[in-house]
Amino acid sequence: MLKHHKYVVFLFLLPLFFLPFYGMAQEETAQKVAVSTYLEKLEKEFNIKFSYVDEDLKNLEFQIPKSSSLADILAAIRIQTPLRITKLNDRYYAISKNKLVDICAKVLDNYENSTIMNATIEVLGSNITQITDMEGRFQLQDVPINASIAIKHIGFKTKFITAQELTGYSPCKSILLSPSYQQLNEVVVYQFLTTGITKQQDASITLDIEKFGILPGLIEPDVLQTIQALPGIKSVDETVSDINVRGGTNDQNLVLWDGIKMYHSGHFFGLISAFNPYLIDKVTIIKNGTSAAYGDGVSSVINIQTQNKINDSFIGGAGFNLLSGDIYGQLPLSKKVSVQFSARRSSTDFINTPTYNRFFEKVFQDSEVKEKKEPNDSGEIERNEDFYFYDFSGKILYDVNDNQKVRLSFINTNNNLNYSEKTEDSNNKSLLQQTNLSFGGSLESTWSKKWNTHLNLYYTRYNLDSQNIPSETQQLFQSNQVLEKALKASASYKLGSSLNWLNGYQLNEVGITNFTQVSQPAYKSNIKSVILTHSLFSELGYESLNKKFIARGGLRLNYIKNLKTFSTFDEIILEPRINLNYSLTNEIKAELLGEFKSQTTNQIIDLEQNFLGVEKRRWILSDDDLLPITKSKQLSLGFNYDKNGLYIGAEGFYKKVDGLSTSTQGFQNQDQFNGEIGSYQVSGAEFLINKKAANYSSWFSYAYNVNDYFFADITPNKFPNNLDIRHTITFAGTYTYKNFRMGIGANYHTGKPYTKPQEGNNAILLNVFPNRINYEDPNSSRLPDYLRTDASVIYNFKMGRAVKASVGASVLNVLNKKNILNTYYRLNDQNEIETVERVSLGITPNVSFRMSF
CATH class of the missing domain: 3.55.50.30 (Phage tail protein beta-alpha-beta fold)
Known part of the structure; x- marks a missing residue:
């Protein structure tokens, strides 16, 4: 607990942030x-x-x-x-x-913005050549207007430009050359699994949506489905709203969209991503070695960034599949301002497709119980559902000048369900609405060649409103609301050719309200809590001149204060981060990554409340009593080999997470209601071999995890984690032939743990009220192994000069294998144990048609 010196450390680091800001207003050029x-x-x-x-x-x-x-x-x-x-x-x-024109230009380095002298200027197809002078300038006369010009210099990538592009400028046009680095020294893996997936020097993975190829089972670049192809990232229940990274729960992932924290990421109860991919520029996934600029997310960071450059002309597209249709576009209003927009809406409330039916069966299967019906029980139930989802987003891009860029973003996602079950004796109804509305703005400023700053602000609101209305018995109303406001300012300063210094401050205010009302017996609860977090971070980045050694190390200091009606707490947490990468040879690279992280938001899982299989997760805040601040520490060591299209990667890791509550872990046994506090630790290894060529890519990945809980107040106090998947194997390949792209793959993993009741007469505890199931030791049994095979194909073609189109088809679970995802037990009104099994998606087809222009 912080007593008297809570601000000492702030004063200690305050001088880091008094750095010289200066700017220069640039004159507007006359309008053309x-x-x-x-x-x-x-x-x-x-x-x-x-x-x-x-x-x-x-x-x-x-x-x-x-x-x-x-x-x-x-x-x-x-x-x-x-x-x-x-x-x-x-x-x-x-x-x-004119067929012949006079041209001139000035050649500059796009990194240092310095002039490049002695660059060779060659007019292709002629004998005209020249070199740039001391100021980087060149001037040519009587050049064919359609001629191509090559600009070359050692250490820079060759630039090609037409003569016509260099006419009409006074003073002469500036041409930027990009430095050319040898790929072998960097050991950066291009086309990691498929085109558009790249492993970066700091061990993070980047998805470039525009260049994305194909993956088995996917005909569209669904962001949260795609990242599950990476080693160490899976979903044990086949959803995108429950992604497990190295044994962690989904609420332990920090999901950012244009710098805004997202509290809701899925449509159709988590089966597809809530983010329209077609205006997304790139997605960065970080499993370890996170920059000190990021808080939250003790398991991973998933940073989604939309397109950030102003295009000269309109771009857009539209498409549909068997679940939804969407449209997107970017419209330039001037050379300095453009607008982006995207909208998607499901067809699920007016068209029943095979894809919709398979998804619906999976979502609502909790009501399917393995039991024998009485002879007089016809089992006829009239079900009616009115379900739809939509999302829309927008972004305004304004380049004040070359050095000042303003961006404004917003996103709205919505899921609605009206579900009823009617029999001769009853009429039950469930209503649910999930919404996420977020606004954000940023200002990027370049003050000099060495100095730049970034300011980001956002507001996000998540709502989950649900009602369970039986015809006669208890009625239940629940609401979960999250409000967050944040400010983040950072400054980057280049100390020299090899050193970069990053400093920043972040302020987050998070308020969460949980409302519950029960009709019989009458009960009402409205709990609201607010947490303020002040964070300072400082980080040094180093890159050797030969690019072989890259290092990043930093500290993040969090001051966390919880404000409640009856109690408050505050705490200071120091989080060191390290990221070391060294090229042992031109082909082999070693990585050492480590981090300490913390988070104050978690999701509790109300498994005792049955909303006919609908969402049961609610966000809550740490209170230093029933739920402490969740803290993690992680260390990993990896080696990568890349040569001639063959990539081999191996990584071992250890992670420990403290401050867990059984209410956030989804227990379905004797420990699910008590709220004991404990921890988990997971150690394991990940292996990937990927062979790639111009037309194909094939890969085999294997992950081994040992993931155990420790709860001092549970007997036994050490037992397997609910997400303890010991062995995971993926084998897949993609192939491109002319305009066809094909992918097929198989995913296998061992079963997750679960808890069975005792055998025989000891299965039910009859001497307690209410009666309860008498379970065996926690997670002492395992589900059968999981195996699923997926396939997809896409064909690209043109519809006229300006319109590109594609058609795609995919099948999930080609072999229609019944995989049991979870098993749990409950007592019915006759005091009998019912077994409930959640099974995977059956064979699920989908088709799509898309156009872009």
Whole structure:
């Protein structure tokens, strides 16, 4: 507990943040206008006529000179465009496009923004060559307007540009060259599993959605489904809303969308992602070695970033599958402002497709009980469901100038369900609505070649409102609301050619309300708690000149204060982070990663409340009493080999998480209601071999985990974790032939633990009220092994010049294997034990059609 010196450490680190901010306002350049439009104005103003071919003037612009004389204006058009203007008489002018033009440019380094002298300029297909002068400039005369020009320099990637792109600039246009690094020294794995998945130097994994290829069972780049192809990331219940990273629960993952924390990530009760992928630029997955700039998420970070550049022209697309349809686009309003939008809505409330039926059966199977019905029980139940989901998002991009960029984002996701069961004797109804509404804004500023800052603010609200209304018995109403406001400011300063220093501050205010009302007996509860977190972070990054050694180390300091009606607590937590990467040879790289992390938000699982299989998870905050702050520490060591399209990676890790409550772990035995506090520790290894070529990629992955709980107040105090999956194997491959892409793969893992009742007469405790099931030791039994095979195919084609299209088909669980995902037990009204099994998706087909333009 913090007593008297809670602010000492803030004062200690405060000097880190007094860094010299300075900026420079840049003058707006005069506005350019279309040549064709301005010629019409000149014809009216000077009573003249221009003769030209419309195609020659297409897309040509020029900057209007200060002088208003006709001669000066025509001279400006000649200089700034590849147009030749000939005066025929006092009234008529002929305009034609020059076949030969004069060009000039200045060549710069896009990293240091310094000039590049002695770069070779070559006009391809001719004998025209030149080198840049001391200022990086070159000038060529009588160059064919459609000629291609190659700009070369040792240490930089060759740049190709047309002569026409270099005309019409005063002063000469600046051309940026990118430094060229040898891939062998970096040991960066391009096309990791499939195109668009890249392993970075800091061991994080990046998904580039635009370049994404294909994975077995996927015909669209569903973000949260895709990451489950990576070693160490799985979902034991086949959902995207319950992703388990190295033995952790889903609420231990920090999911960010454009820097905004997401408390809800799935549609159709977690079976598909709530994030429309087609405006997403990239997704970064971090399992360990997290930057000190990130808080929360003791298991992983999933950072989703939408497209962040302004395009010159409109881009967009639309498509549909057997569950939903969507549309997206990016519309440039000017050279400095553009708008992004996406919208998706399900067809589930008016079309019953095979995909919808398979999904619906999986979601609502908790009401299917393995028991023999009485002879007079017809079992006829009339079921009616009205279910739909939608999401929409938007983003405004504003480039104030080259050094100041403003971004505003919002996202809204919604799930609605109205479900009823009607028999001769009863009429039961369940209602549920899940919504997540988030707004965020950021300001990126570059103050110099060495100094830049980033400011981010956001507001997010999550609501879960549910009702269970039987015809006669107890009625239950529940509501779970999360409100979070946050501010994050960071500054990066380059200390030299090898060192980078990052500093920052983050403020989070999270409020969570849990409301419950029961009709019989009358009961009402409304619990609200708020946590304030002040965080300071500082981090140094180092990269050797030969790119062989890359290191990052930092500290994050959290001051956490909980405000409650009857009690408060505050605590300071120091979290060190380390990320070391060294290239032992050109082909072999070693990684040492470590981190301490903490989080104050968790999800409790109300398994005792039956919403006919609907959501049973509610967010709560740590209170230092019933639920302490969750803390983790993790260390991993890995080696990677990459040569000639063959990648082999192996990594061993150890992770321990403290501050767990049984109410957050989903226990379904004698320990599910008591709320004991404990921990889990998991140690294991991950192995991946991936062979890739131009047209195919195949891989085999294996993960081994030993994941155990420790609860001092439970007997025995050490037993297997609910997510203790000892062995996981994936074998898959993709193949591309012309416009066809195909993928097929199989996923296998050993069964998860569960707890069975005692045998015989000891199965039920009759001497307690109410009667209870007498269980064996916690998690002493295991489910059967899991095996699922998936396949998918996509065909790309064109519909005209500007429209690209694709059709796809996929099948989940091709072999229609019945996999048991969970087994639990409950007592019925006759005091008999019922066995409830949750099984996997059966064979589930899906098809899609998409267009982009």
